[in-house]
Amino acid sequence: MVSTVALISQKGGNGKTTLVIGLAVAHECAGHRAAVVDLDPQGSATAWGRLRHGASPPMVSAHPPRLARVVQAAGHAGASLVVIDTTPRDAGGVAEAARIADLVLIPCRPAAPDLMAVPTTLDTIGTARAVAVLNACPPRGSWKTQAGEALQGIGAIVAPVTLGARVAHPKAFVLGRSAQEMETLS
Numbered sequence: 001m002v003s004t005v006a007l008i009s010q011k012g013g014n015g016k017t018t019l020v021i022g023l024a025v026a027h028e029c030a031g032h033r034a035a036v037v038d039l040d041p042q043g044s045a046t047a048w049g050r051l052r053h054g055a056s057p058p059m060v061s062a063h064p065p066r067l068a069r070v071v072q073a074a075g076h077a078g079a080s081l082v083v084i085d086t087t088p089r090d091a092g093g094v095a096e097a098a099r100i101a102d103l104v105l106i107p108c109r110p111a112a113p114d115l116m117a118v119p120t121t122l123d124t125i126g127t128a129r130a131v132a133v134l135n136a137c138p139p140r141g142s143w144k145t146q147a148g149e150a151l152q153g154i155g156a157i158v159a160p161v162t163l164g165a166r167v168a169h170p171k172a173f174v175l176g177r178s179a180q181e182m183e184t185l186s
Helices: 016-029 044-051 064-076 091-100 112-125 143-153 168-173 179-185
Strands: 003-007 034-038 059-061 081-085 103-108 130-134
Touching (some): 003 016, 003 091, 016 081, 034 044, 064 091, 091 112, 112 143, 168 179
Parallel strands (some): 034 059, 103 130
16 A cells, blocks of 8 residues: 655745755655655756665656556556656646645645645645645744744644754755765764
């Protein structure tokens, strides 16, 4: 049985790929097998996978019509979690990812442009199985609280855990690592 998580947002630059990488690596660090499916033509997750030189988790670049088969193949290959990275504006790919996902995570920075994109994202995917995740939150101030209240005000379910802005993410990416892998090397 494979669980599928899709990261979807109608806005780019909010940390979808970083969260995809982090989730897949965390699953592997917990002793399970994961796979990453990159639907984004920009291919950032695929580029990260190449930087890993074959290290787990496996990375698959796919097109939306093949997504269900790719997820099924990952499950047959032993993955218990498939994490899907999506493009910001491809309604077809986003809709297919939302359709097959057990859970949709909507990354959102605590800033007006990200917050304004969430209703459009929810309209595209529906609200079932969707949770907004506040990402790249500043360590101080009320932005995180205000953003969470704004998301709840539009009817979004908000994850109880928020993620901080950390330099470790871009530093790790260029090495084909995740932030948590870099911390274990220190």
